Amino acid sequence: MKSMKIETLPTEFVAATPILETIEAAGYEAYFVGGSVRDTLLGLPIHDVDIATSAYPQEVKQLFKKTVDTGIEHGTVMILDHGTGYETTTFRTETGYQDYRRPDSVTFVRSLREDLKRRDFTINALAMTHDGEIIDYFNGLGDLKAKRIKAVGNPEERFHEDALRTMRAIRFASQLDFTIDPQTVAAIQHHGNLLTKIAVERIHVEFVKLFLGKHPANGLTTFVETGLYQYCPGLATAREALAQLISALQHGLSSETTVWTLIASAVGLTNRQVGSFLKQWKSANQLISDVAAAVRFLEALQAGEVTNWVLYQAGAAHIKTAAEVANILQIDTPSLSQLLDQYETLTIKSKQDLAISGQDLIKAGVAPGPKLGQLLTKLEREVVAGTLDNDLGQLLNQALKD
Incomplete structure (x- = not known):
């Protein structure tokens, strides 16, 4: 001792x-x-x-x-x-x-x-x-x-006892910037299939911590080489995409939203596919919504279609997430500072900033119903586009014309 x-x-x-x-x-x-x-x-x-x-x-x-x-x-x-x-x-x-x-x-x-x-x-x-x-x-x-992650005693026994330890090993390798002992790596490979016996929520926690760690490439390398990815929801065919991330990840990511936005983008999911993918991981609805919004903005970035309305719908937080992921994946886009400068020029940042409300329209004689909602959205779009000032009088005049 x-x-x-x-x-x-x-x-x-x-x-x-x-x-x-x-x-x-x-x-x-x-x-x-x-x-x-x-x-x-x-x-x-x-x-x-x-x-x-x-x-x-x-x-x-x-x-x-x-x-x-x-x-x-x-x-x-x-x-x-x-x-x-x-x-x-x-x-x-x-x-x-x-x-x-x-x-x-x-x-x-x-x-x-x-x-x-x-x-x-x-x-x-x-x-x-x-x-x-x-x-x-x-x-x-x-x-x-x-700087070594090594199982206590016989690694085969340790991972057979608790298969989640395979994910914990790669998470610690990332968090601490350690390497994993070769015998321990071999035992991870032998027991990866037992991850299917573990609650997805537990795997989710370890997977996210891996990407938030100091050196994700450390853990991700073992995750890919041992085939652990095959036993994680929606990643069975993602070996190549995950392997490409190993060299791209120089440091940990900033948030869980960024982690899943990166994964979704790396494996080629559209914003419409994000929901079903993250539901497999038992993700919270708010996270699903945030990731879908960040992926949607990233798609607009790649297509060169970043209008005022696209910026407005994304919001500053999702713009930052998408820019971080674009940088990792080396997607040629405007810089984060350029995007945020453009966002800051928007007249309003949310529907709450709009100078007119549904009550104002009802008082002016517009009947409650679908048309009222459509009218508000039209006014919101025009204010964001800069074709109308965010002024109650002007917005009422425009609404009554429509």
Whole structure:
């Protein structure tokens, strides 16, 4: 076992130290574990502080006034301390993974080593005492130093236990700018087909994080070479398109909308096809709407048909998304600054900015109904085109003429 000591702990660990001390004072072991330890060693911001302990769930609950049973059947209790929740999980071993995601049974143990042995990658199998000593049974420190993603123990077993780990491996490669150990890559290839057993929503999360990471090309290379893409919705025949993105992606994308706009464009989807594609990925309706709008604007850009109305319908956010994707795909279009300058010259930016409303038209004698809506749209288009001023009097006169 290797060890080292962090002399100055981040404040998130300092705040949680009394939790560990309380558990230890009762005669049990307790450690910080997982991503927070890894990220501290890498000098990255910490997200969730997780704790592992030799105390069983009921023993943990007896030590603290406020706890929530967030996953007690798997040994996890949330300890609430001064408004902060700390997930505290009993050391455990797991057996049987018939759904390739969750263990059929969990056995609580008193051994930290046994607990860390079941984790996915060596860099996530590190533990830390309340005073900063790192406990490393599986050379996680060495792999951190070598910038390497490596499965704990036998990679074939780790991916058979939880097929989502294949996506997590490529996501970490992107986020951390690490390479994946060759044996781990081989095991990803062997178990890619098990992704079909995993909920699409979970794959979706990892896929997006891959493209938002520091170096997406790292993860994307393995995603393509191992054939993982074949088991993702709508990407079974996308090998060539995804392979071309590897050299095009120099850094992470700015948003989830940009991720899906890039994918849709790379695989040749029209804005009308975006909806059915993203529904396969169980995407939210707002995301589908945003991506379709960005793809529609990108299509207009490529066709050289960027009118005031096209800019107006897109809006600044979708213009930025489309321009980012056009830049990655090396599509010859006006620059983002040119497009935004043109957008800023528009008299109105939304229907709410129009100086006339349906109520104004009704007061002027226009009957409610489809014709009123058509009239408002016509006025909106003329104001955007610059052929009519956004002035109530002028708009009323025009409406009554029509």
